[in-house]
Amino acid sequence: MSIRPSRRLALAALAAGALVLSACSAGSLGTSDEEGTTTVSYLVDNEASTVKTAEALVSAFNAKNSSIQVKIETRPQGGEGDNIVKTRLATGDMADVFGYNSGSLFQALKPEQNLTPLDDQPYVGDLDPAFKVTVTAGGKLYGAPNGAAMGGGILYNKAVYTKLGLQVPKTWADFMANNAKIKAAGVAPVVQAYQDTWTSQVIVLADYHNVAADQPDFAEKFTANQAKFATTPAALRSFQRLQDVHDAKYLNKDFASAKLEQGLKLLADGKGAHFPMLTFTVATLAANSPDKIDDIGFFALPGDDAAKNGLTVWEPGGLYVPKSTTGAKLDAARQFITFVVSKEGCDIMAGASTPSGPFVVKGCDLPDTVPAAIKDMQPYFDSKATSPALEFLSPVKGPTLEQITVEVGSGIRKAADGAALYDQDVKKQAQQLGLSGW
Amino acid sequence: MTTATVRRPRKNHLLSLVAITMSAVVFLVPFAFIVLTALKDRQDASRLEFSWPRNVQFVQNLVDVVQARDYMLIIAFINSTILTVCSVTLMVILAAMVAFVLQRRRSRWTPLINFLVLSGLIVPPAVVPTIWVLQGIGLFRTMTGLIFVEVAFGLAFSILLFRAFIATIPRELDEAAIIDGAGPVRLFFRVIFPLLRSVAITVIVVQSVAVFNDFTNPLYFLPGSDNATVQLTLYNFQSQYGTQYNLLFMNILLITIPPLIMFLFFNRRIVAGMTAGAVKG
Numbered sequence: 001m002s003i004r005p006s007r008r009l010a011l012a013a014l015a016a017g018a019l020v021l022s023a024c025s026a027g028s029l030g031t032s033d034e035e036g037t038t039t040v041s042y043l044v045d046n047e048a049s050t051v052k053t054a055e056a057l058v059s060a061f062n063a064k065n066s067s068i069q070v071k072i073e074t075r076p077q078g079g080e081g082d083n084i085v086k087t088r089l090a091t092g093d094m095a096d097v098f099g100y101n102s103g104s105l106f107q108a109l110k111p112e113q114n115l116t117p118l119d120d121q122p123y124v125g126d127l128d129p130a131f132k133v134t135v136t137a138g139g140k141l142y143g144a145p146n147g148a149a150m151g152g153g154i155l156y157n158k159a160v161y162t163k164l165g166l167q168v169p170k171t172w173a174d175f176m177a178n179n180a181k182i183k184a185a186g187v188a189p190v191v192q193a194y195q196d197t198w199t200s201q202v203i204v205l206a207d208y209h210n211v212a213a214d215q216p217d218f219a220e221k222f223t224a225n226q227a228k229f230a231t232t233p234a235a236l237r238s239f240q241r242l243q244d245v246h247d248a249k250y251l252n253k254d255f256a257s258a259k260l261e262q263g264l265k266l267l268a269d270g271k272g273a274h275f276p277m278l279t280f281t282v283a284t285l286a287a288n289s290p291d292k293i294d295d296i297g298f299f300a301l302p303g304d305d306a307a308k309n310g311l312t313v314w315e316p317g318g319l320y321v322p323k324s325t326t327g328a329k330l331d332a333a334r335q336f337i338t339f340v341v342s343k344e345g346c347d348i349m350a351g352a353s354t355p356s357g358p359f360v361v362k363g364c365d366l367p368d369t370v371p372a373a374i375k376d377m378q379p380y381f382d383s384k385a386t387s388p389a390l391e392f393l394s395p396v397k398g399p400t401l402e403q404i405t406v407e408v409g410s411g412i413r414k415a416a417d418g419a420a421l422y423d424q425d426v427k428k429q430a431q432q433l434g435l436s437g438w
Numbered sequence: 439m440t441t442a443t444v445r446r447p448r449k450n451h452l453l454s455l456v457a458i459t460m461s462a463v464v465f466l467v468p469f470a471f472i473v474l475t476a477l478k479d480r481q482d483a484s485r486l487e488f489s490w491p492r493n494v495q496f497v498q499n500l501v502d503v504v505q506a507r508d509y510m511l512i513i514a515f516i517n518s519t520i521l522t523v524c525s526v527t528l529m530v531i532l533a534a535m536v537a538f539v540l541q542r543r544r545s546r547w548t549p550l551i552n553f554l555v556l557s558g559l560i561v562p563p564a565v566v567p568t569i570w571v572l573q574g575i576g577l578f579r580t581m582t583g584l585i586f587v588e589v590a591f592g593l594a595f596s597i598l599l600f601r602a603f604i605a606t607i608p609r610e611l612d613e614a615a616i617i618d619g620a621g622p623v624r625l626f627f628r629v630i631f632p633l634l635r636s637v638a639i640t641v642i643v644v645q646s647v648a649v650f651n652d653f654t655n656p657l658y659f660l661p662g663s664d665n666a667t668v669q670l671t672l673y674n675f676q677s678q679y680g681t682q683y684n685l686l687f688m689n690i691l692l693i694t695i696p697p698l699i700m701f702l703f704f705n706r707r708i709v710a711g712m713t714a715g716a717v718k719g
Binding site for chain 1: 565566
């Protein structure tokens, strides 16, 4: 092999070129910052409907405010997303406004250390008190609602119900009786999609209204290590219900390997009758099966007592401002948040994607065009038959609940065993948080 | 198939047939699934079935993917190209130099340096301290910073590869060059480095794939939509409550093309490089 000078030159040129190239920053095809404007970065998760909503809000806000430019950044969801939020907060590199969960995950951000309080903002009085609790730490309010509340319960196919002459069940016994009839008609009574493991938790988590109806102080005692899932009959029943639908062979055949989208499709096509789900997925359902969305209804997870029937509610996530944002950027970030929680902001959000439930801001109403499944939530709110999910009342939520519920829901582990295992899982997390009594 | 046969050629034919079929099933079926899903509309794709699309909408999906998030994919391709080319170039040159010195000049420091190189393979990267360091030297959120991070993570492995190969190059070559009046730099670049071509190509292929496919380092060390690399664009279509599978698979298809082309291009070079290296020994 000969050493040709041309090759050596090329190599040297490549090396030199590399160093020159690496000196310039990453490329951008977008418009560059203009003079005299304040740029505010806004970090949202990459959920399609979240991004769409954020884009609609930002373009309306930017059009109204010539001196402020809001720019959207996205991040993944789940564990990777948690890491990036915590990493960026820890290194002082957080976006000026960011969306993140309320409740126990919000507490894990160490709000007093990392976030700017929003107590003094004009909209605080209009917020639903139940939401405010979930974004308050050390007596100060740190978050504004980002979107609408959502319900956890059962999405059901109304066409199947009409065909078989069924009634919306108010008790678990009625629900199982319906399932028996649905199975006899050759339709899978309960759809589960355990490949997306988080979906397996819904029956247990959405049952919390029934737990609270039986044991109003469960959340408090649970946080203080005085009540356990395995030893509280009402709480153990949540796990038992998950086991029951599997033991009665009411699940779709591919429950272990199905993904969420496949489960929703089964429900929409009438091949499955019930899907224990969060109403956030109604937007996905509307996008994936636009012709079938009117067939889909929603009811709260039935309990033992028809008179106490009610809905478990997930509060919306919050919009937060990190401590690292100061000066003109802080003012601009506050203005943007005020816009998001205004009536105009709510209308834009409701128009951009299917809302997952009612808004928690006074004066923001749902438009008439929302899917039937979302409208079905309103009666529970009107009759005040709602409870926040346990994760908004107690900072204790074990990280492996979804793995345990997959086991219980697939018949690998018995309900009592699963509940006991979850109690152990929770213990580690409570000790990490430094709660008293653990 | 029975193993005890006398006619060996026939058995090999059967075996190779089985092997070819197996690899076709293992590699081509998933690829066909990607292509088919990339052609579907959103409703059809959400079933995740191995079926012919109801209506083929290749162009629509392609346009949607390219236009998503303000043409993020194009920016991402530019970024990924800069990142891969720069970091792999640096890695090859630096690793070859380090390996040459380590192999040729033994001193009492050699074991320590060897240990440091090995620990580069062993010690796991920590994100937050690395960001502090980058912030301290003003390289955080810059492409340069990310390139250095990638080089740092890939260097140890590359050094090991080069060192093993340089051991096979006879010292007499160095001595001949020195007698002819070559200085150290000239010796390395004109005599040694060209001989390293085959192992250099191995390093280039392995590290390019690693850097191009890297997800976590760009995610943490180069945040911001303008700074996305191609792997990060997958997250435009993938989320907890609703994944757009048709667009996701179209995106996968698009970002699989560059490594594929590179492999086709380098495939010939790998073979050529290996045989050339073997003859020179």
